Amino acid sequence: MAKVKSVFICRECGYEATKWNGKCPACGEWNTLEETESVVSSAAPKSKRSVSVKDLSDSIYGINDVEMDKDEVRYETGLSELDRVLGGGLVKGSLVLLGGEPGIGKSTLLLQICQFLGDGHTILYVSGEESARQIKLRAHRLGVDSENLYLLAQTDCEAICAAIVKERPEIVIIDSIQTMSINGLTGTQGSITQVRECTNMFMHTAKNEEIPMFIVGHVNKDGNIAGPKVMEHIVDAVMVFEGQRNLPYRILRAVKNRFGSTNEIGVFEMAGDGLREVDNPSAMMLEGRPVGVSGCCVACVMEGSRPIMAEVQALVTKSGFSAPRRTATGIDYNRLYIIIAVLEKRLGFFFGGLDAYINVIGGMRIDEPACDLSVAAALWSSLTDKPIGEDVIHLGEIGLGGELRSIPFAEQRILEAQRMGFNKIILPRSALKGVRTDRLDIKVIGVSSIRQAFDAI
Ligand code: TYD
Ligand code: MG
Numbered sequence: 001m002a003k004v005k006s007v008f009i010c011r012e013c014g015y016e017a018t019k020w021n022g023k024c025p026a027c028g029e030w031n032t033l034e035e036t037e038s039v040v041s042s043a044a045p046k047s048k049r050s051v052s053v054k055d056l057s058d059s060i061y062g063i064n065d066v067e068m069d070k071d072e073v074r075y076e077t078g079l080s081e082l083d084r085v086l087g088g089g090l091v092k093g094s095l096v097l098l099g100g101e102p103g104i105g106k107s108t109l110l111l112q113i114c115q116f117l118g119d120g121h122t123i124l125y126v127s128g129e130e131s132a133r134q135i136k137l138r139a140h141r142l143g144v145d146s147e148n149l150y151l152l153a154q155t156d157c158e159a160i161c162a163a164i165v166k167e168r169p170e171i172v173i174i175d176s177i178q179t180m181s182i183n184g185l186t187g188t189q190g191s192i193t194q195v196r197e198c199t200n201m202f203m204h205t206a207k208n209e210e211i212p213m214f215i216v217g218h219v220n221k222d223g224n225i226a227g228p229k230v231m232e233h234i235v236d237a238v239m240v241f242e243g244q245r246n247l248p249y250r251i252l253r254a255v256k257n258r259f260g261s262t263n264e265i266g267v268f269e270m271a272g273d274g275l276r277e278v279d280n281p282s283a284m285m286l287e288g289r290p291v292g293v294s295g296c297c298v299a300c301v302m303e304g305s306r307p308i309m310a311e312v313q314a315l316v317t318k319s320g321f322s323a324p325r326r327t328a329t330g331i332d333y334n335r336l337y338i339i340i341a342v343l344e345k346r347l348g349f350f351f352g353g354l355d356a357y358i359n360v361i362g363g364m365r366i367d368e369p370a371c372d373l374s375v376a377a378a379l380w381s382s383l384t385d386k387p388i389g390e391d392v393i394h395l396g397e398i399g400l401g402g403e404l405r406s407i408p409f410a411e412q413r414i415l416e417a418q419r420m421g422f423n424k425i426i427l428p429r430s431a432l433k434g435v436r437t438d439r440l441d442i443k444v445i446g447v448s449s450i451r452q453a454f455d456a457i
Helices: 080-086 106-117 132-142 157-167 192-209 226-231 281-286 333-347 369-384 410-419 450-456
Strands: 002-010 033-041 095-100 123-127 149-153 171-175 213-218 237-243 249-257 265-271 274-277 296-303 306-318 326-329 354-360 392-394 424-428 443-447
Touching (some): 080 237, 080 249, 080 265, 095 106, 095 192, 106 123, 106 132, 106 213, 123 132, 123 157, 132 149, 149 157, 157 192, 265 281, 281 306, 296 369, 306 369, 306 410, 326 333, 333 354, 333 369, 369 392, 410 424
Parallel strands (some): 095 237, 123 149, 123 171, 392 424
Antiparallel strands (some): 237 249, 296 306, 306 354
16 A cells, blocks of 8 residues: 655755755755655565666677677887787777886887877877977977877866867877866866876777877876876776886886786887887896806896896905995895895805895896895805806795795796807706706706705806
8 A cells, every 4th residue: 555755855955854944954055845745655565676677688698699809900109119018009999008207208108109100190199298399399309200290288188088089180198197187176187086087088088989098197106196096997008117217228017908918028228319129138137247257147037928137246245344234236135134044054154244235237126036046146156256157047046944946937037048148057956847958058957955056056
């Protein structure tokens, strides 16, 4: 049986009250509550909703029935290192976030690719940071003069999207998201709300118009300011441009990629005329290596799926302090303490009264335990003043018992060592399982402890 009940609804805000009030409790307006009759059916149980729900059974597909666009349209950027990180070029309609600290070279990289992309595609470069004249000056320095490159110095997100829809460029670059804003939205430029809503607006434009977009996002030293982090789940790919400003090397890393692997990195060098690709990072890292000097050792680090040579240097010298100094640049400080402790306890070397310094050349940072043995070998070499042969590579994780633990990607590292002309590689025996070493030009020595590794040197 149906029951009729009176409710009072506010004309202004829609608030529902059970009894009349002069003033709406929700919005505070006077004399806005109106009496309405609401029918409550007692026949239907309350839990059953009478609202009709959309039937989605037609929208559910078997995975094999979904049609696939086999050939995704990809634009090559002219920088093969960038294409590699993108997974083979820029996918049509995708949104790519390029993050990095201010001054690392994001604008330079994106302006540089305009020359190649501009050959056959129209590009709109939107900058909220620089005027068209400033961009032109930079473009001139980089040798970018494509006729298909259009500049727009603007920060109004809605106006930019409207311009994109009207002009229909084939590729859009937004530099940077922190300078974009939507009128009427709370918060200033760069605030979380503005960044998120602007990204959403650009994403809809990119998807609806099928125009690929690069969006620049600044990241601070910790890499986690509000901006780019809230964008990460909206965009299709996130690339991070890393490096130290006082060193010329830059590494481009994919953190997320819906169209490719995140294991790829691209290596660049910042020169006077912009960024140059580095095809052979190992050679770059080993350039100018001293020969016949004690305390130098070479390791092979994995940067994603790419092996790169790194030179580790150690200096062990008499300390002038009561507590000897331990300094590590490029490796974890605590790791150095552990390796020294193992060398003292398990191999009987003595570092008391001696300062120990470790430096990885080229500003590289080694986070892999696989390079422990190189650090230990460099320390040993400097301590005993015996140079390590310049054609030897050491790899292996050191356990507290003085044993060598297995490392991943042994085969790739061996092949890279061979390619770089090394003659001998010493690595944990357990890492050699399943690795074919008979057809190699390089001598592969499997060992199971640090002592055996040092004997093999
Ligand atoms: P930029 O692309 O403006 O950095 P971002 O957009 O990431 O903030 O690059 C800034 C630095 O790059 C600047 O400090 C100078 C240097 N640079 C060169 O060394 N050579 C060049 O040809 C260019 C254009 C910049
Ligand atoms: Mg910039």
